[in-house]
Amino acid sequence: MHQAQMAAYLTIIYSANIGIEVEEGEIQRRVQQTPAAAAQAANDAEAAMAYCRDEILPELDLVDDAVIRPTLELTEIMKQIQKTMVKRNHKMIDYDRHRASLNKLKVKEERSFNEEKQIYKVEAQLETATQDYDYLNDMLKQQLPQFFHLKAQFIVPVFERFYFLQCRIYGMIYARCHELLHANEQHFVTYEMGIEQGFQWREQQYSARSDLENMDLLKSGGKAWLKVSGGSNNSKLSLKERAELREQEDKAMIGYNSPSMVAATSSSTNYNNNNNTTTSTTMISSPPAYGLASSQQSSSYQYQPSPQQQSRGVPPPPPSTSFGTINKKYVVALYDYDAQAEGDLSFRKDDKIELVERTADTNDWWTGRLHGITGIFPGNYVSEL
Template sequence: MKGITKAIMRTPHMVGSKVGMSKKSADPEFDEYQRNFTTLEAETEKFVKNTKAFSDAVNSLFTSGSNFAQHFSTVFHPIGSEFDLLGKHPQAANTLKNVDDYQVALEELRTTIAPELELISSRVLAPVKELQGVMKTIRKMITKREHKLVDYDRFNNSLTKLRDKKEKSLSDEKNLFKLEQDFEVATNEYEYINGAMKQDLPRFMSLATNFIDPLFHSFFYMQLNIYYMLLEKLNQFADGKYDVSITPAQIADEYEAKRGESFETIEALGLTQRIVSTSKLVQQHRALSPNSATFGRPPTSPLGRSPSAASTSTTGSRNISAGSSFAKKAPPPPPAPFGSKPPLGPSSPNLAAPPPYSPSSNGVSAAAAKRAPPPPPPLKPKPQPNVQYVVALYDFAAQADGDLDFQTGDRIEVIERTSSAEDWWTGRLNGRTGVFPGNYVQDA
């Protein structure tokens, strides 16, 4: 609470000094020491960050290298035994034989490097963090010195202003006496802490330099030791197996020569091609054939219906080469209801027409006695709604990107449809748009 009160009392003077309304004292000697101290703080923080980055990078290097060797060993051994790679490709004998040795070498190297990284943490990072703790204490003292300087300036400005006043009242005389006492206290406190800081900061800067210099040399030799261990271990592994005197450019050229046409062969495989979703296939077909109403994907005839002419005509466009994309399978036929009977054909010999209606003789005479009523006026055709809906008869699960899945009973808005129910239609459900088989739904 006391610190908050002092901060409130210092605020008017701090604001006034920034806008030039209040006088602010300056000590060039201390300002120079403070700039040097701020630079030392920033460089120490950079040293800590870079040391951590180096340790993390070395750890990641050997972890990734060990995993790399392990995966190569896992990949090559089943292939080598199953397809007889050594017999078919004798030029790859070195790779197949040395992959296990490479994995062992990297595992041993990672185990050997781990203690060196621990030394960096204990002998470099830990002492520098202790130095940062001391520097935080000094920074607090610099902040306290700034507060004492503000008190000194504000009491000095108030006292000077009151002394320069020509006509003083009784209250002014009382305030003058109090300000003189406050100014004397503020002067003593400021001069004490300012003198102590000007005396101790140069000594600290010298000691900090002497402290960091051996840490820097230790860190350098630890790095050098890690590099030597890495070089020695890899040279032992490569001795008699690989020529380590060639340049990276020569290694790249040799790799390109040995690779041959294998990369082009892999690129030509349909397995490596990007799968095109159903919606994109529909859009591509419509862009190429603007007169076509839809991009048909005739499913199997699930309801005992033969595909329509529109469905048959669009079937050919669904056959896509394996080199460019993959052909989407027709949707599964909808499940037949349990216990349902097969639908009857349009003409069945077992069906007989109902007997004609024969009115009685009395009815005929009564109808003849009366005049026939005028025919009713024709009904106006109801306007067709702009939005059409269908109801799902079965559950449908999406087979690819762009398909619209739904559950039995869902009400689907139809965006685009064909005259045949054996085609794929475009619809919207719950904000999702996609294509679905027309034989899975009926008009709402």
């Protein structure tokens, strides 16, 4: 079953439809150019493992009928024998107790009438306990060797049947894998090598480990992701780790507020004395990589002033955006967020934000209103109420 499921996953990974837009709610797959031979090999692997699974399932039913069920029946018989042995031990305790009581009464030189009556009573109990113990003990001595002999005779054919069923199942798996291998030999280069030799050869061709170690997700002991989930205030970090992460955040803020960055984000106004017009060009730095850029999530409305307004230098009015007042939806902030670009909405943890517009993906930028201010914010910073 695991082999069949893994083959199905490989078919998805090597699918030629990767990167094509999918319906809302489904996973967007990454873009990848899949060679036709690789896609065919993945499809062959999925088909081979599916055939293999369908062929093996009836054999597993034979394993259940010929091996597992008879073994369970033998286990039940052994439980009954164990109960008989425990009962025999209890009868031996009764036998020893009655015999000790009888000896204690008989050693007395002078006995009362009640003690004489007690002797007869204990003798009867001792005789019954002796008969019960002898019966169970003799039965175990006679039949246990027969049981052990029959048990050995039972185990041998069951074990042989199990062995041959295993050989048959592994033979089916080998046959399907052999067909798959020889139909796609160009994708199974290491099949004639040993396990370690094949691994070393693959590592020489491409080292996935080095690429993984260079991923931002695994840097700093795997704590780089904490910057978007609390940063240096995260309680899961030690004091030293908090200090190091806070220092890195301070350096990033210094770089963000450097003169070159300020110059990039300032507005430059050029005046033309000939036509008395004003042209404003604004350079806005890119927003944080929480999802889509803020410019993509902002309103599509763009004000176009008339020539008369341009000649008079009339400033453009703010874009008019209508928001519905019925069925308002709100979200609650999970972390603090400070605006990093024009149009971002700042908020503090536990703030209640009116949700104006959202997407299906929490990693995108959503639009909300707080304290009369409307802006965009990362969707993974809030939780819906």
